[in-house]
Amino acid sequence: MCVKRFRNRFILPLLALFATSAGTAAPPAVIEACKACHDVDGSGVGKPYVPIIAGTPPVHIEEALYAYKDGARQCTIEPVMCDTVALLSDDDIADLAEYYGKLPRYSHATTFNEELVARGEAVHRDLCARCHVPPDDPDVADVLGYPLHGQRADYLRYALKAYVDGTRENLLEEMEEKIGRLRHGDVEALVHYYVSY
Template identity: 30%
Template sequence: MKKLTLVLILLAGVASPVWAKGDAVAGEQKAASCKACHNDQGEALAYPKLEGQHAGYLVKQLKDFQAAMKSGGAEGRNNAIMGGMAMPLSEQDMEDIAAYFSAQPMSPNTTAPEYVEAGQKLFMGGDIERGIAACTACHGPRGVGHSLARFPRISSQYASYIENQLKAFRSGERANDLNGMMRDVAAKLSDDDIEILSQYLGGLH
């Protein structure tokens, strides 16, 4: 909790960096290979939704996939398919592709009624007794994240993807989160917690 508080203070107190601007029109052409899996709007069912995601977050993930390939998995975010896709991209390519997908409207999902109460409680308030921080601290009450801090939008995302990523953070398989914050939180989540949050977020919009 102290680590989370410190990071939020630092993020609030520093000026936002100047990032290269992406061109969504150019990005649509450059994203042709991405569409094979993510489809035109970035919402293919078997893969994470990309549409409506913050451009800065998408750029960071592409850079992390690329870094993992270059380092043999020693750093970045490991994924053989995405690593291969990211390798030939320049920084401007990444900015353009991210601009294209972030400009697409994210389609809404729903939350089954049995997950609403428990999901809202854990998402909004965390669990003080177990030291679990509220998800809203970084992702906001509507789950839309924070573009400058590169906290992703997680509302309306597919439950299966959220579940897989929380488990990957918990196991340490995924380790490209800011200061290990997601790993700290996920380490305290049970399988039931993860299921509840994953299902709840689909209908949060």
């Protein structure tokens, strides 16, 4: 009995340690500042406007965090996001990017319409595919844009409408030109295509 209690107390925590090191790395302590919205698994806590950040290559997560920090990207919907990021050190940013980037991106696909998916795929291939590839594409860290495939539908809709209306500044002229070529209904078709992934 005594031995058993000993084992439970000391062996189980050790086993848990091994389990952690064999799987994904433990999150950095600074994740406390993010998990209320993005959760520890990077898939978000269910708030529609919070993007999925799991599986976005670290280089793109860092780009996004620095863009919020220096004001190139604004947090129109959730000012707390920008207030939080403003306090991060360069090391915090590197650690968080590394941690979230290594996590798997689970599909959050709700329902999508096959016809819209086909239309969205055609638009994507024509205008967007050069810079936006799926998260498991071998070139994902090297292309200019973030992976949009498997992103949350509400977030994509919000971000795309913001570019179209001009409430979100386009950081690249080439993307601005492509967004300008979208026809009525293309935004919804693209959303269906990306979430169907």
